Amino acid sequence: MATAGSELEQVRLRIPATPEDLAALKLGSVVFLDGVVYTAREGVYKRVLEDGVALPDGLTEISNANFHCSPAASRNDDGTYNVGGVTATASFRFSKWMPQWFEKSDAKVIIGKGGMSGDDYRNVFVPRGAVYLTTVGYGTGALLGRGIKGVRDAHWIDELGIAQALWVYDVENFGPFLVDSDLEGNSLFEQQGQLVNANLERIYAGLKSPSLSRFGETDDRSEELI
Amino acid sequence: MITNSQIERAAYDVMCKAAIDIPEDYLDGIKERAAAETGPLCCFVLQSMIDNYEAATTDRRPMCADTGLPRYYVKVGNDARFDGGFVGLERALRSATARATQDVPLRPNRVHPLWRTDHDNNVGINAPEIEWSFEPDVxxxxxxxxxxxxxxxxxxxxLFPADGIDGxxxxxxxxxIAFGKRGLACQPAIVGIGLxxxxxxxMVLGKQAACLRAVGDRNPDPEIAKLEMxxxxxxxxxxxxxxxxxxxxMVVxxxxxxxxxxxxxxxxxxxCFCLSSRRATARIHADGSTELRSDPQWFTPYMRRETVEWQPQAASSNKSG
Known part of the structure; x- marks a missing residue:
């Protein structure tokens, strides 16, 4: 195999991230984070954006990095937490909440699984100076667990459960992540997907279609599914 | 007589082992794919996953924080005797799930589909799933x-017979491809097919084929084995x-x-199973002693039998006609 990772640039990024640091990120670079990162996914989005509950005090001052993930974690009897690791969940499902979320949270770094659509990047991320980092694999849960140095807070566990709560982590050398989108709205997933698509006709060549089609079925294999 | 607490302990132990230690057969398969991989980004991903398996085993932490849907497959020897009956056995499996969720820890993933209620222990209505099979003479x-x-x-x-192998x-x-785009399926994976x-x-057969057979295992029907390859x-x-x-x-x-x-x-x-192919098996002997392993050996000749009577001597040559 090609020497693993040696061709990819590696970057340390401090959170809260500055516009200058974000502007320097290149698609496909490997990023490790230092600072404070918080989790928010559908449970938090619904609570804050639809039910109108205010974000925890001070959150937006200490972090502008929102991780679409949940921890493998449990609560100890003394009220502390045992966090084994974190693994991202697919971000495309949160598309509808992102415009409002950026307004509320002033997040500049969204981290998750699989990226979001190019349209989301260009129309929603770019105007707010935000980028998207994807987790690797997926599921370097143990490596990410090593980067979590402490749980600063775990908001709304009783209301939302461990998986959907808003966790605030102190992190150090937290990664790896890959830069999927930059401040111009370019996307690594989009670019790679187009290269893969260019090859798909070849792999289906000679295979006849099934006798019964499925409703809505299309043979356009380059179609973006998210 | 196998006791309820021995069953609970074994179920707890396999939950912990599955969550933390990548099965050897799959690790070897991923290393083989990594050696053959040509894309620099993919090489980086596979090397990161190999680093992640090592970190999980060294630190005794879960390799992936998405626990998925933790579940059980139970094979009961036809001569096995255990106290509490099947109701006791099921209770032991639910108890082990809740304990392992707290202790490993596992992410409490299981929620009510409508009310999103989370018991924070991966136990709920119809959860964890328990599938059963039986084995003669043990x-x-x-x-x-x-x-x-x-x-x-x-x-x-x-599909229909006319669709054939092309279909x-x-x-x-x-x-x-549909689930491979953006890596939603967490490939390369063991891919199971139910036909x-x-x-x-x-659906059950395909899922079991993905999750309960080790890398390198071939279907006993030589033509099906060829199709697998x-x-x-x-x-x-x-x-x-x-x-x-x-x-x-894409395929390990x-x-x-x-x-x-x-x-x-x-x-x-x-x-598609995933880059964190988590499975572990415990055999509980009649005297209560237990052995752990990563290959479930679920598909026995008995499970693939074709006729009314079970004829063990014919099993080694059971080519489908």
């Missing part, structure tokens, strides 16, 4: 757990790899299981 119980992701990488289609190949490619049966059994090759020729990047690794192995089906149909299911 007195042990085997408990296997699988932690498989629950959102992407699985599909079902009713199978197309649907295989459709599923791999035949009724719709529900078709052919599909593996086809999947790795798509031009896609880990995370949907340009590459050459392909396993096919069949069930007799409707004479007019050829239903097919495809199931």
């Amino acid at each position: 007195d042990w119980i085997e408990i296997t757990t699988v932690h498989k992701g629950g959102l992407f990488g699985t599909d079902y289609r009713m 199978i190949k197309r649907f295989f490619l459709d599923t791999l 035949g049966g009724s719709k529900d059994i078709c 052919e599909l593996k090759e086809l999947g790795n020729s798509i031009g896609m790899g880990a995370m949907g990047f340009v590459g050459s690794s 192995d392909c396993h096919i299981e069949v069930g007799f089906t409707h004479t007019g149909g050829m239903p097919m299911s495809v199931h």
Whole structure:
């Protein structure tokens, strides 16, 4: 195999991230984070954006990095937490909440699984100076667990459960992540997907279609599914 | 007599082992794919995953924080005796799930589909799933757990005999590519295929083929074994790899299981296990002693029997006619 990772640039990024640091990120670079990162996914989005509950005090001052993930974690009897690791969940499902979320949270770094659509990047991320980092694999849960140095807070566990709560982590050398989108709205997933698509006709060549089609079925294999 | 607490302990131990230690057969398979991989991004992804398995085992932490849907497969020897009956056994499995969720810890993933109620212990209505099989002439119980992701990488289609192998190949490619884009299926994975049966059994067989057979295991029917290898090759020729990047690794192995089906149909299911292929098995002997392993050995000749009577001597040469 090609020497693993040696061709990819590696970057340390401090959170809260500055516009200058974000502007320097290149698609496909490997990023490790230092600072404070918080989790928010559908449970938090619904609570804050639809039910109108205010974000925890001070959150937006200490972090502008929102991780679409949940921890493998449990609560100890003394009220502390045992966090084994974190693994991202697919971000495309949160598309509808992102415009409002950026307004509320002033997040500049969204981290998750699989990226979001190019349209989301260009129309929603770019105007707010935000980028998207994807987790690797997926599921370097143990490596990410090593980067979590402490749980600063775990908001709304009783209301939302461990998986959907808003966790605030102190992190150090937290990664790896890959830069999927930059401040111009370019996307690594989009670019790679187009290269893969260019090859798909070849792999289906000679295979006849099934006798019964499925409703809505299309043979356009380059179609973006998210 | 096997006691309830021995069953609970074994079920707890396999939950912990599955969550933390990547099965050797799958690790070897990933290393093989990494060695063959040509895409630089995919190479980086696979090397990161190998680093992650090592970190999990060294630190005794879960390799992936998405626990998926933790579940059990139980094989009960026909001569096994255990106290508490099947109700006691099921209670022990639910108790072990809740304890392991707290202790490993596992992510409490299980919620009510409408009310989103989370008991924070991976136990609820119809959860964890427990599937049963039986084995003649033995007195042990085997408990296997699988932690498989629950959102992407699985599909079902009713094909027909006229669609033939082409139809199978197309649907295989459709599923791999649809869920492979952006890496939603967490490939490269062991891909299981269910062929035949009724719709529900078709899904069950495909999932079991993905989750309960080790890398390198072949179906005893030589023609099906050949198709397994052919599909593996086809999947790795798509031009896609880990995370949907340009590459050459989608399939670590392909396993096919069949069930007799409707004479007019050829239903097919495809199931991608994931980069954190979490499975572990415990055999509890009649004296209560327990051995752990990572290969479930679920598909025994007895399970693949074709006729009314079970004839063990014929099992080694049971080529489907």
